[in-house]
Amino acid sequence: MKRKKLIIIIVAVAALAAACIAVFVLKEMKGSKNSSANVVAWDVDIEENELPETDEILIPGYDSMTMAANTKKQAVSMGNPADNNCYFVIILRLEDGTKLYESEYLKPGEGLNEITMEQELESGEYQAIIEYKCYSLEDKSSLNGGSAQFNLIVK
CATH class of the missing domain: 1.20.5 (Single alpha-helices involved in coiled-coils or other helix-helix interfaces)
Incomplete structure (x- = not known):
């Protein structure tokens, strides 16, 4: 027993x-995992003469981006180049400051091919800003970041 x-x-x-x-x-x-995005392996073609010095951060830029109208789910191609030595948090905003999307930490070589935005957009052209917040791989302390304006085309 x-x-x-x-x-x-x-x-x-x-x-x-x-x-x-x-x-x-x-x-x-x-x-x-990024709960509102599909995180994938990602990298951009970078010319050899464009590779960063040891302390520089590669920031991708966009002239335009096309998204679907009247849906929060969007197909995109945004990410952190594999040659970087930092995490990225990517934020999409309209020019008036309306936040459309904010990613979680993306490691070097990680990107997004599908996101769920905070709101739907109607068809039209919008001026938008993509912001990159950069963080140390060791302790996630804040580093220099960048932002760029682009034309957001919603169809």
Whole structure:
């Protein structure tokens, strides 16, 4: 009888430990994924003469970007060039300051090919800003960033 109780206790403790580990792993996975975007391997073609000095950060620019009208889900191509030594957080805004989207941390070589914006846009052309906030890979301290205006075409 004592042996049966001991086995039940061992099985219960093992099940509890497994449940705790599963919860921890799922929380870690959830925290590392961008919940409103599809994070993918990403890089842009960079000419050899454009590669950064050791402390420089490559900031992609856009003349224009095309999105679908009347939907929050958008196909895009935005990301952190693999040659960077920092995390990116990418923010899309309209020229009037309306925030359309903010990513989570993107490691070098990670990008977005689908996002869910905070609001839908009607068909038309908008002046927009893409902002790059840059953070240290070691401690996520803030680094220099950049921003650029572009023409947002919504069809």
